[in-house]
Amino acid sequence: MTYDILIIGGGINGCAIAREAALNGLSVLLVEKDDLASHTSSASTKLIHGGLRYLESYEFRLVHEALHERERLMRAAPHLIRPMKFVLPHDNAVRPWWMVRAGLFLYDLLGGRSSLPKSRGLRDGDALYRAPLRGEKRGFVYADAWVDDARLTLAMAVDAAQMGAQIATRTALTSATRTLKGWRATLSDGRSVEARALVNAAGPWVPRVATLLDAEPGPGLRLVKGSHIVVDRLYDGEHAYILQQPDRRIVFAVPWLHRYTAIGTTDVPVDTPEQAVIGEDEIAYLIAASNRAFFTQVARSDVRHVWSGVRALVDDGADEARTVTRDYSLVIDDDGAPVLTVYGGKITTARALGEDALRRLAEVLGLPLSDSSRNRPLPGGDATDFESLLSRIRDRYPFLGAMRAERMAHAYGTQLFDMLDRVSNVAGMGTDLGGGLTEIELRWMRDREWARTVDDVLWRRSKLGMAVDDAARERINALLAEPTQA
Numbered sequence: 025m026t027y028d029i030l031i032i033g034g035g036i037n038g039c040a041i042a043r044e045a046a047l048n049g050l051s052v053l054l055v056e057k058d059d060l061a062s063h064t065s066s067a068s069t070k071l072i073h074g075g076l077r078y079l080e081s082y083e084f085r086l087v088h089e090a091l092h093e094r095e096r097l098m099r100a101a102p103h104l105i106r107p108m109k110f111v112l113p114h115d116n117a118v119r120p121w122w123m124v125r126a127g128l129f130l131y132d133l134l135g136g137r138s139s140l141p142k143s144r145g146l147r148d149g150d151a152l153y154r155a156p157l158r159g160e161k162r163g164f165v166y167a168d169a170w171v172d173d174a175r176l177t178l179a180m181a182v183d184a185a186q187m188g189a190q191i192a193t194r195t196a197l198t199s200a201t202r203t204l205k206g207w208r209a210t211l212s213d214g215r216s217v218e219a220r221a222l223v224n225a226a227g228p229w230v231p232r233v234a235t236l237l238d239a240e241p242g243p244g245l246r247l248v249k250g251s252h253i254v255v256d257r258l259y260d261g262e263h264a265y266i267l268q269q270p271d272r273r274i275v276f277a278v279p280w281l282h283r284y285t286a287i288g289t290t291d292v293p294v295d296t297p298e299q300a301v302i303g304e305d306e307i308a309y310l311i312a313a314s315n316r317a318f319f320t321q322v323a324r325s326d327v328r329h330v331w332s333g334v335r336a337l338v339d340d341g342a343d344e345a346r347t348v349t350r351d352y353s354l355v356i357d358d359d360g361a362p363v364l365t366v367y368g369g370k371i372t373t374a375r376a377l378g379e380d381a382l383r384r385l386a387e388v389l390g391l392p393l394s395d396s397s398r399n400r401p402l403p404g405g406d407a408t409d410f411e412s413l414l415s416r417i418r419d420r421y422p423f424l425g426a427m428r429a430e431r432m433a434h435a436y437g438t439q440l441f442d443m444l445d446r447v448s449n450v451a452g453m454g455t456d457l458g459g460g461l462t463e464i465e466l467r468w469m470r471d472r473e474w475a476r477t478v479d480d481v482l483w484r485r486s487k488l489g490m491a492v493d494d495a496a497r498e499r500i501n502a503l504l505a506e507p508t509q510a
């Protein structure tokens with residue numbers, strides 16, 4: 025069989041393209057050398073946002089598109105994406121008041137008729153927002169959204185697979201040659217497959233895959249590492265802070281799993297994707313940023329968890345890593361056998377990138393497009409809003425308990441009704457493996473979400489990695505090794 029397209033890379037961009045292609049009836053194979061979202065797409069700050077600070081680099085089109093995508097994604101996946109208030113303490117030494125006010129006004133304007141509230145100044149009555157702050161208590165409040173980045177990637181892959189796309193994890197593209205009809209590719213599982221077109225969506229590995237394909241070099245890429253630290257919760261409330269730094273960068277402090285605060289990110293130029301490991305200098309920088317802002321002081325020993333990712337940014341010649349564009353660029357090399365390469369991008373704009381990529385591929389393949397994911401819910405997202413979904417879940421499955429009901433409702437949305445279809449009590453969910461994870465959920469992840477290892481389960485499909493011990497890891501590992509029933 026010859027696939028219409030072979031996609032290399034199971035990050036958010038590859039999965040978004042697979043979804044759009046499957047929706048339009050194309051035959052698709054996506055190969056991912058590790059787990060879906062195992063690299064940059066699970067290492068982001070997890071914001072669905074326009075990017076307030078991109079206004080400083082006059083990236084109005086990017087902010088406009090991202091804000092409109094924010095609205096679409098919140099509708100498509102209300103379980104994975106939740107609105108979040110951002111408090112921006114004022115620092116006159118970094119940016120004058122008028123400039124921030126004007127930026128927020130523009131941000132509201134570019135967002136159009138958003139369902140989120142408009143920005144405003146911090147008020148005396150905003151005790152929850154102001155109390156944790158050490159210094160300046162004047163500032164602003166605006167709204168954006170938080171996302172479970174890895175599960176959003178997974179949701180795109182699940183949707184693509186439900187429409188016929190084949191998803192092969194732990195499968196790398198090792199070589200590819202042009203043929204009269206397109207491409208013949210060799211995969212690490214020993215298969216040789218044919219495709220009319222290839223998509224290089226390998227994120228920071230794009231240049232390496234381009235070398236394998238002998239494709240035309242597109243714009244240069246800059247690899248920029250970004251890291252986060254997690255500490256015990258620094259303040260009450262479900263809002264985030266956007267903290268202006270003396271070097272003009274911004275650092276977010278975001279609520280993380282109820283009990284913690286995640287602080288990030290950094291911008292460190294690196295040479296290879298394998299350098300996605302936090303450095304002590306980055307930890308010190310993020311601790312200093314936090315300690316400057318909040319009464320609750322943290323030390324190195326308070327850091328409970330860290331994560332790092334490498335952004336693959338389009339090289340626009342910017343002087344500093346922080347100002348390199350976060351926009352994407354798609355390049356088609358149609359030298360007989362087409363290959364589309366994805367440069368850059370954001371979690372927020374991945375769906376739009378998928379649509380754009382498919383339009384370009386359809387053009388070179390001479391295929392008509394019949395549909396778009398613009399108004400399509402993601403799996404589990406066909407609910408009017410999260411609160412009403414959660415109350416339905418709590419009513420129907422009281423045995424889940426409040427915490428587990430909320431965690432599972434966020435992770436699976438309306439898919440939970442399928443998972444628990446025949447379950448009427450807690451025993452029906454099987455053994456509790458630790459942290460509230462039960463056998464039924466683990467089997468779901470294994471059989472429907474490509475989970476193969478303990479980390480696939482604990483860090484990407486759930487965020488239970490900080491909640492379980494080694495014994496739980498062993499139980500999970502043993503269950504993953506059992507043969508599937510399907």
Ligand SMILES: Cc1cc2nc3c(=O)[nH]c(=O)nc-3n(C[C@H](O)[C@H](O)[C@H](O)COP(=O)(O)OP(=O)(O)OC[C@H]3O[C@@H](n4cnc5c(N)ncnc54)[C@H](O)[C@@H]3O)c2cc1C
Binds near residue numbers: 332366
């Ligand atoms: C620190 C940080 C913070 C960020 N914060 C945000 C944010 O808050 N909001 C936002 O919208 N965006 C954010 N981003 C950007 C966003 O995370 C990225 O744009 C996005 O994840 C890129 O996805 P991708 O699919 O291009 O790359 P990846 O997720 O890296 O996927 C590429 C995949 O290709 C695979 N691959 C490579 N070579 C091969 C091969 N030969 N065969 C098969 N597979 C291969 C890799 O294993 C990898 O999984 C952030 C990024 C970073 C690093």
